[in-house]
Amino acid sequence: MDLIKAFDPVGWARCLCPRVTRHIAIQPRGHINRAHHAPGILLCAALFVTNAAAQKPATPDTGAYPNRPIRMVIAFPPGGSNDLIARFIGTRLTARFGQQIVYDYRGGASGVIGTEIVARAAPDGYTLLFASTSHTMNEVIRKVPYDTLASFAPVAMFGRGPNMLVANPSFPAKSVGELIALAKANPGKFQYASTGIAGMHHFGGELFKRTAGIDLGHVAYKGGGASSFAVLAGEVPMMFSTMPLGLPFVRTDKLRALGVGGATRSPLLPNVPTLAEGGARGYEFTVWWGLVAPAQTPVAIIARLNTEINTILRDPEAAKQLATEGAEVTAWTPAQFGAMLTENMAKWRTVAREANIRAE
Numbered sequence: 001m002d003l004i005k006a007f008d009p010v011g012w013a014r015c016l017c018p019r020v021t022r023h024i025a026i027q028p029r030g031h032i033n034r035a036h037h038a039p040g041i042l043l044c045a046a047l048f049v050t051n052a053a054a055q056k057p058a059t060p061d062t063g064a065y066p067n068r069p070i071r072m073v074i075a076f077p078p079g080g081s082n083d084l085i086a087r088f089i090g091t092r093l094t095a096r097f098g099q100q101i102v103y104d105y106r107g108g109a110s111g112v113i114g115t116e117i118v119a120r121a122a123p124d125g126y127t128l129l130f131a132s133t134s135h136t137m138n139e140v141i142r143k144v145p146y147d148t149l150a151s152f153a154p155v156a157m158f159g160r161g162p163n164m165l166v167a168n169p170s171f172p173a174k175s176v177g178e179l180i181a182l183a184k185a186n187p188g189k190f191q192y193a194s195t196g197i198a199g200m201h202h203f204g205g206e207l208f209k210r211t212a213g214i215d216l217g218h219v220a221y222k223g224g225g226a227s228s229f230a231v232l233a234g235e236v237p238m239m240f241s242t243m244p245l246g247l248p249f250v251r252t253d254k255l256r257a258l259g260v261g262g263a264t265r266s267p268l269l270p271n272v273p274t275l276a277e278g279g280a281r282g283y284e285f286t287v288w289w290g291l292v293a294p295a296q297t298p299v300a301i302i303a304r305l306n307t308e309i310n311t312i313l314r315d316p317e318a319a320k321q322l323a324t325e326g327a328e329v330t331a332w333t334p335a336q337f338g339a340m341l342t343e344n345m346a347k348w349r350t351v352a353r354e355a356n357i358r359a360e
Contacts, residue, residue: 063300065125065300065301065304066097066099066125066126067099068099068126069099069100069101069102069126070093070097070099070100070101070102070125070126070127070128071102071104071126071127071128072086072090072101072102072103072104072128072129072130072291073104073106073114073115073117073118073127073128073129073130074086074103074104074105074106074107074114074130075106075107075108075111075112075113075114075115075129075130075131076105076107076111076114076132076195076223076224077105077107077222077223077225077226078105078223078225079223079224079225079226079228080195080223080224080225080242080245081132081224081241081242081243081244081245081287081289082130082132082224082289083103083105083224084244084245084325085130085158085159085244085289085322085325085327086103086130086289087103088318088321088322089158089291089309089312090103092312092318093308093309093312096308096311096312097308107222107223109138109359110134110137110138110196110197110198110199110359111132111134111135111138111199112138112142112144112145114129115129115131115135115138115144115146116144116145116146118152118292118293118294119145119146119151119152119294119295120146120294121294122294123153123293123294123295123296123297123298124297124298124301125293125297125298125301125302125304125305127293127294128155128291128292128293128305129152129291129292129293130289130290130291131152131289131290131291131292132200132287132288132289132290133200133286133287133288133344134199134200134203135148135292135341136148136341136344136345136348137198137199137200137203137348137352138198138359139345140345140348140349140352141198141352141357141358141359142198142358142359148341148345149338149341149342149345150295151294151295152292152293152294152295153292153293153294153295153296153297153302153334154290154292154334154335154337154338154341155290155291155292155293155302155305155306155309155334155337156290156291156305156306156309156310156331156332156334156337157288157289157290157291157330157331157332157336157337157340158289158290158291158309158313158322158327158329158330159288159289159313159322159327159328159329159330160286160287160288160289160327160328160330161242161243161244161262161266161286161287161326161327161328162243162260162261162262162266162274162285162286162287162326163200163201163204163240163241163242163243163260163261163285163286163287164240164241164242164243164246164250164257164259164260164261164266164269164272165179165192165208165238165239165240165241165257165258165259165260165261165275166231166238166239166241166246166249166250166255166256166257166258167179167231167237167238167255167256167258168231168232168234168237168238168255168256169253169254169255169256170234170237171237171238171256173258174256174258175258175259175273175278176212176258176259176273176275176277176278176279176280177278177279179238179258179278180212180213180214180278180279180280183212183214183215183216184213184214187214187215188215188216188217190216190217190237190238191216191217191218191219191236191237191238192205192216192217192218192219192236192237192238192239192240193219193220193221193227193230193231193235193236193238193239194218194219194220194221194227194239194240195220195221195222195223195224195226195227196220196221196222196223197220197359198357198358198359199220200287201227201239201240201241202218202220202357203285203348203351203352203355203357204240204261204285205218205240206218206351206355206357207283207285207351207355208240208275208280208283209355210354210355211275211276211280211281211282211283212275212279212280212283219235219236224241224242224245227239227241228241228245228246228249231255232249232254232255238258240261242287242326243260243266243268243287243325243326243327244325244326244327246326247268247269247325247326250269257269257272258272258278259272259273259274259275259277259278259280260272260273260274260275261274261275261283261284261285261286262274262284262285262286263276263284265277266326268323268324268326288330288340288344289327290337291305291309293305302334303334306333306334309331310331310332313329313330313331314329314331
């Protein structure tokens with residue numbers, strides 16, 4: 001009878017179960033026959049518990065994952081290296097899962113807009129963020145509506161590679177050394193293009209200016225496609241680019257590679273010196289691409305995604321194709337990827353402070 005005593009059969013039972021209480025004869029206050037009405041009250045309690053259970057958020061069925069299309073948010077416009085690598089991985093995941101990977105382009109604010117969408121998404125494995133280098137840069141130079149490390153769960157890292165400095169063939173400087181000499185003789189006269197204010201190529205350009213001791217103007221475009229077209233058209237003489245985006249233009253002589261940003265020369269461009277070799281002492285810039293999910297995504301789903309992606313990356317043909325685009329395969333665990341994200345944020349926080357990089 002403890003359960004019966006815990007409820008008021010006049011108010012509680014009548015409100016929750018009108019069909020039952022319609023048949024309960026309510027007597028004056030203080031004279032309710034609780035024993036007589038116990039069956040009806042217990043039925044109400046059972047209905048209440050059942051209804052509460054039905055309202056409880058469903059736990060993702062990790063065993064059946066995925067059983068519907070997966071949304072991959074790309075926080076930049078189509079046409080850049082993020083788009084190229086995302087589709088490379090997404091096409092193969094679709095084949096392995098038997099479920100479509102849907103690409104959702106949400107460019108703006110150097111990736112903040114798309115990143116926020118995923119931070120607020122349900123942690124069920126059906127909304128993922130294609131992340132790249134700028135993911136660890138945004139929070140160090142602007143206020144963002146999420147925590148870069150705490151709001152996301154690392155899933156897998158696809159690959160990494162150096163950035164590169166490319167120029168329109170009509171630009172008089174044919175090497176990094178010539179560019180530095182030209183810029184020192186004409187401070188502020190020449191400009192470089194990037195994919196957006198406070199984006200990764202803005203960081204790359206400002207790091208170059210500091211290590212080379214020169215002054216270059218910065219022209220921000222909306223995405224890699226737009227900045228590439230600007231340099232191809234001669235609107236801006238040069239730009240910092242990822243290897244996947246810049247290599248096709250270099251191979252067809254539409255753009256000239258002045259230098260690569262890695263610690264060593266790229267095997268894809270063995271005759272192109274590093275920016276450090278050319279005179280920007282200490283310059284090193286590595287671009288990366290990976291996948292993160294909303295925080296609290298079940299560990300089983302993270303593990304499934306990581307296993308499938310690493311299986312794709314370990315395929316010799318897939319690895320070879322990524323390598324030809326300038327991306328070195330990196331089949332890491334979520335923990336390894338997470339450690340790299342933490343290290344990256346610390347590095348770019350220092351660069352932003354020393355170069356005074358700020359979001360407008």
